Amino acid sequence: MKPAVEPLRWCGDVLEVLDQRLLPDQLTYVRCVNAAEVATAIRDMIVRGAPAIGCAAAFGLALEAQRGGDLVAAEKILAASRPTAVNLFWALDRMRGVEHPRVEAEAIYNEDLAANRRMGALGAALIAQGARVMTHCNAGALATAGYGTALGVIRAAHAAGKNISVITNETRPYLQGARLSAWEMVQEDIPVTLVTDNMVGHLMHCREVDAVIVGADRIAANGDTANKIGTYTVAVLAQRHNIPFYVAAPVSTFDLNITDGSAIPIEERPAEEVLGYRELRWAPQGVMVRNPAFDVTPAELITAIVTERGVIHQPNKASIASLLS
Ligand code: MRU
Numbered sequence: 149m150k151p152a153v154e155p156l157r158w159c160g161d162v163l164e165v166l167d168q169r170l171l172p173d174q175l176t177y178v179r180c181v182n183a184a185e186v187a188t189a190i191r192d193m194i195v196r197g198a199p200a201i202g203c204a205a206a207f208g209l210a211l212e213a214q215r216g217g218d219l220v221a222a223e224k225i226l227a228a229s230r231p232t233a234v235n236l237f238w239a240l241d242r243m244r245g246v247e248h249p250r251v252e253a254e255a256i257y258n259e260d261l262a263a264n265r266r267m268g269a270l271g272a273a274l275i276a277q278g279a280r281v282m283t284h285c286n287a288g289a290l291a292t293a294g295y296g297t298a299l300g301v302i303r304a305a306h307a308a309g310k311n312i313s314v315i316t317n318e319t320r321p322y323l324q325g326a327r328l329s330a331w332e333m334v335q336e337d338i339p340v341t342l343v344t345d346n347m348v349g350h351l352m353h354c355r356e357v358d359a360v361i362v363g364a365d366r367i368a369a370n371g372d373t374a375n376k377i378g379t380y381t382v383a384v385l386a387q388r389h390n391i392p393f394y395v396a397a398p399v400s401t402f403d404l405n406i407t408d409g410s411a412i413p414i415e416e417r418p419a420e421e422v423l424g425y426r427e428l429r430w431a432p433q434g435v436m437v438r439n440p441a442f443d444v445t446p447a448e449l450i451t452a453i454v455t456e457r458g459v460i461h462q463p464n465k466a467s468i469a470s471l472l473s
Pocket residue numbers: 196197198199233284285286287288291292296297298324362363364365375376377441
């Protein structure tokens with residue numbers, strides 16, 4: 149089934165990429181005709197979200213193969229675009245040496261869509277009737293081939309008539325929660341409330357949150373999970389308030405080569421994103437800035453990880469290895 153929100157449109161000889169930098173104000177697609185243009189789209193956040201980045205990279209190699217380009221060089225350029233989401237490297241590995249790159253890229257895209265639907269069905273079972281579900285960043289249709297991981301679970305729970313509502317955290321500094329998750333939910337008339345990140349503790353303390361569900365960029369062999377900066381804070385607060393904290397991610401987000409979260413590379417992004425937003429600057433010249441784009445939530449804070457193969461409750465090395473084997 150064609151997804152309602154399409155972050156990527158494969159047109160055979162062109163990849164059209166929805167420019168997520170302009171959302172929610174403008175719906176504009178950027179055309180990419182080779183791997184270098186796709187790498188730029190990933191690096192510049194035109195397309196973002198772990199599974200979407202993986203799909204885009206696969207299509208980038210398919211474009212390059214079609215034009216008879218240098219696939220080794222193309223893979224290098226794509227691999228250098230962003231460091232944290234393992235789906236990018238997973239997709240590049242899977243594309244390496246395949247006989248029909250275009251067919252493989254389309255398979256990666258279609259499998260991601262199917263995985264999201266399956267996670268939606270499995271995850272919806274964890275969400276209670278009438279639950280107020282918090283999410284952080286955007287793990288929605290925009291961040292995947294379509295439908296979404298965490299927002300896929302929310303979509304499925306909503307479609308099942310569970311009468312849920314969503315709290316989306318703004319997600320400073322890049323505002324994926326405010327610009328993208330809120331937009332996706334409003335489009336589909338799923339009740340959604342926007343809060344700033346520093347309101348999370350208060351809302352939990354006031355018993356206004358029943359569950360948290362987020363996506364992931366890379367999950368280590370022991371279940372430690374890298375996701376958008378601020379996720380760790382939300383997980384700590386959820387534990388403090390006895391609120392279940394769920395992660396939804398396809399198996400392509402697991403990195404069994406990494407034993408725990410300390411080895412996950414964390415992208416450091418430009419200072420401008422913290423100093424201001426778009427044309428507006430609010431901090432003084434000369435101030436030092438840190439801008440880590442992701443953090444790691446230890447497995448012990450995660451109630452369950454929802455994958456397309458099943459739900460891993462209280463994830464650890466053994467339960468993850470057994471599900472992925
Ligand atoms: O920097 P981004 O916007 O690419 O970060 C995205 C996230 O952290 C998402 O939560 C994650 O990729 C999961 S998307 C299904």
